[in-house]
Amino acid sequence: MDLDRLFDLIPYQISHYNKEVAFAKKENGSWKTYSSKDLKEIVDNLSLGLLASGISAGDKVAIVSENRPEWNFVDFALQQIGAVSVPMYPTITTEDYAYIFDHAEVKLIFVGDQTIYAKAAEVAGDRKIFSFDDLVGVESWQTLAQLGESGDLAKLEESKAKIKAGDLFTIIYTSGTTGRPKGVMLTHANILSNVLAVADRMTPPAGVSTALSFLPLCHIYERTGSFCFIYLGFSVYYAESMEKIGENLKEVQPHVFNTxxxxxxxxxxxxxxxxxxxxxxxxxxxxxxxxxxxxxxxxxxxxxxxxxxxxxxxxxxxxxxxxxxxxxxxxxxxxxxxxxxxxxxxxxxxxxxxxxxxxxxxxxxxxxxxxxxxxxxxxxxxxxxxxxxxxxxxxxxxxxxxxxxxxxxxxxxxxxxxxxxxxxxxxxxxxxxxxxxxxxxxxxxKEMFKTSGGKYIAPQVMENKFKESPLIEQLMVVGDGKNYPAALVVPNFEGLRDYCRRKEIPYSSDEEMVQKPEIVDKYQSEIDQLNKYFARWEQVKRFRLLDRPWGIESGELTPTMKLKRKVISGKFSKEIEGIYQG
The missing domain is CATH 3.40.50.12780 (ANL, N-terminal domain)
Known part of the structure; x- marks a missing residue:
């Protein structure tokens, strides 16, 4: 069969694999599973329910949720009626919610749980919100699916037939390391070309058919990956949380995962x-x-x-x-x-x-x-x-x-x-x-910079090398316009505690330990060891140890864990100034 639109992957999977488990998530301590045929039935009903509720081709619909099968149900249902999905990270700020809702001209919102609902409701205005969890006073996504049960499948087929490979499928707002996020417009053809190319690189041997998913579906990496898993006939199990990945790996025993x-x-x-x-x-x-x-x-x-x-x-x-x-x-x-x-x-x-x-x-x-x-x-x-x-x-x-x-x-x-x-x-x-x-x-x-001596510094290469030290968790090279590169260093506190235990150095608190001369000396020796891989003008001459890691919630990292350099430079401007003044 021809694969022209992403929703064509559903009948493709049924005809090629007819999976007993297409998607699965943990509910009340056990895995709740959905077969390939369950997927088709739910998606078709949801598509009809969306049409009955007034959503039509070209309308923008936000999905704000952690990974779960319902995410995929809504995604496919929107595709089949030509509506455009706007996936969003649950962890971004309320201000970003408001900006994306308005900029994307979002008409309807799907949220995962109570926490996300509270954030979305604050800035949703008169937009209707449906939830994946059963929440008091909030309509469930299942009401739309139930509404579609009495719908006309022939009408849905008419809708699907109108959708072309080059039609807009989604608008994904980039995580915004610099300024406001940009809405990337991707078509069915864009993603499908990538799905087929990636599948060609990782065609699994017979019997290999289970994937664990934990990276955010709202990011294009995991989203295209999930379409690829469907195309290759993998059963996709969604991890319970980042903290439980280890447990879920042992339970699911996957053949593949993205990270x-x-x-x-x-x-x-x-x-x-x-x-x-x-x-x-x-x-x-x-x-x-x-x-x-x-x-x-x-x-x-x-x-x-x-x-x-x-x-x-x-x-x-x-x-x-x-x-x-x-x-x-x-x-x-x-x-x-x-x-x-x-x-x-x-x-x-x-x-x-x-x-x-x-x-x-x-x-x-x-x-x-x-x-x-x-x-x-x-x-x-x-x-x-x-x-x-x-x-x-x-x-x-x-x-x-x-x-x-x-x-x-x-x-x-x-x-x-x-x-x-x-x-x-x-x-x-x-x-x-x-x-x-x-x-x-x-x-x-955009991240390369020049020292005052006119030498270019490529910070990512250096940062990756310095993080080879088991004592360094995070590091950012600074020094734009200065006479030498320096670094803000977040210790790997678990590794530091282990080092102190082996060296019989009493460990008080993270805040106190990064101030101790013997600890600073140890980090100096670690940096000296790794500096030898770089030219003299690239070497980190001075550094400052910080007492807490950078995170997504605290704003220093993007949802894909990239450094927000401007944010970090602003938050730690005094520390950076201190490096060059001391």
């Missing part, structure tokens, strides 16, 4: 912390295996002696890592920011295939992706450019992209659209290099 580097860093740090708790031979074996893994390169022959040692390490140590991830992991897809090369090395050595990709909301999102095979992976690169996508490097190093996955523009913003779409090429704002079909990202164009 961001920050979460892999935390997994790795916890593994290393447990290694330090060991003693004697067990501890020696653990760190022997770890160091062996850190030297691994999947793209080259490591030699018979190395392979023999790795085989032993996999049996004694790395097998436990795989068990912690459920025991069935075929592939982990990492995106949204740069993955530390050392993490890629050690996970591949452990038989955990972490495949890095690159893309943006404006490119639906995948521009390049790694292939989950030893002959297709290159550490330090974000994979090969996708099928039907063209990439070229501009004279200033900026990555330019052309292809069926590139957005049609920013909603109600022709000026900013014209800035980034020129002669058919999308200007990504990222700096990179191409080696054949393999792409490497070096930094963000």
């Amino acid at each position: 961001v580097p920050r979460l892999l860093e935390k997994v790795y740090d916890k593994i290393v912390a447990k290694g330090y708790e060991l003693s004697g031979l067990k501890k020696s074996l653990f760190f022997w295996a770890l160091n062996l893994g850190l030297a691994y390169d999947p793209s080259r022959d490591m030699g018979k002696w190395y392979d023999f040692q790795l085989k032993i390490a996999n049996k004694l140590i790395f097998s436990k890592w795989r068990e912690a991830l459920g025991g069935n992991i075929m592939q982990i897809n990492s995106g949204a920011s740069a993955l530390q090369p050392r993490l890629a090395r050690v996970f591949w050595a452990a038989g955990i295939r972490v495949c890095e990709g690159y893309g943006l909301t404006e490119t639906s999102p995948v521009v390049s992706a790694s292939i989950g095979s030893l002959d297709g992976i290159r550490i330090g690169y974000v994979g090969k450019v996708m099928k039907d996508v063209q990439v070229k490097i501009a004279s200033d190093g900026e990555i330019l992209v052309k292809g069926p996955n590139v957005m049609s523009g920013y909603y109600r913003d022709p000026e900013r659209t014209a800035e980034v779409l020129q002669n058919g090429w999308f200007h990504t704002g990222d700096i990179g290099e191409l080696e054949g079909d393999y792409l490497r990202i070096t930094d963000r164009k």
Whole structure:
């Protein structure tokens, strides 16, 4: 059958897989599941209910919720009647809610729970709100589905027939590291081209059919990923929360999941912390295996002696890592920011295939992706450019992209659209290099800065390297217009406590520890060790330890855990000034 619109994926899945479990979520301690046929029936009823309630083609409808099957039901139902979904992060501010509702001209709102409802209701005006949870005084999404049960399916088929591949499917507002978020307009054709290209890179072997989902569906990365899972016949289980991912991995035993580097860093740090708790031979074996893994390169022959040692390490140590991830992991897809090369090395050595990709909301999102095979992976690169996508490097190093996955523009913003779409090429704002079909990202164009000596600094590369220290959780390089780079450093407090325990240094509080001279000296030695990887003008000369991590709720990170540099620079302006005055 032809796949022209995203909702065509539902009959496609039924005809090819007819899944007993298409989607699942935890309710009252057990998994509630929906089959492929359940999905079709619910979506059709919901589409008819939306039509009966006055929603029609072109109307904008907001979805503000954590991941759950109802998210997908509404998404598909809107597609079938030509309405345009406006997905939103539940964690953004009420001011951002108000801005997006107004700017996108939202007519109807779906919310997940009471907390989100309270935020949305504050700025919704006279817009109708439906909830996924059963809330007092709020109409449930199920009332719309029930309304549609008596609807005319022939009328729905007429509606679906009018929708073309090039029609607008969604407006996704970017997380806004700089200024107001922009509404990225994506069509069915944009996303479908990406779904088919990604699926080509990760076609699973027979019997591989379970995915765990925990990244926000409102972000294009997980949303396109979920369509890809449907196309490939995966059962999608939604994690209960970020805190319960570990438990859910063991329960669901997935073959694949999408993640961001920050979460892999935390997994790795916890593994290393447990290694330090060991003693004697067990501890020696653990760190022997770890160091062996850190030297691994999947793209080259490591030699018979190395392979023999790795085989032993996999049996004694790395097998436990795989068990912690459920025991069935075929592939982990990492995106949204740069993955530390050392993490890629050690996970591949452990038989955990972490495949890095690159893309943006404006490119639906995948521009390049790694292939989950030893002959297709290159550490330090974000994979090969996708099928039907063209990439070229501009004279200033900026990555330019052309292809069926590139957005049609920013909603109600022709000026900013014209800035980034020129002669058919999308200007990504990222700096990179191409080696054949393999792409490497070096930094963000707007985040690079010059010292007073005229030397360019690429902060992302440096930050990623410094975070290799088990004592550093977060770090931001500063120094625009100054005579040398410096850094704000957030310690990995779990790692710091472990270090203090081993060195028999009494641990009082995080606030007090970052002031202690012996702790500052330790961080100086960590930075000195990693500074050697950079030219003299790039090296961090001074730093300031902070006593609490940066977060999404507190405003320093975007929902995909990228640094909001302007926010951090503003919040910690005194600390930055102190670095250069001291």
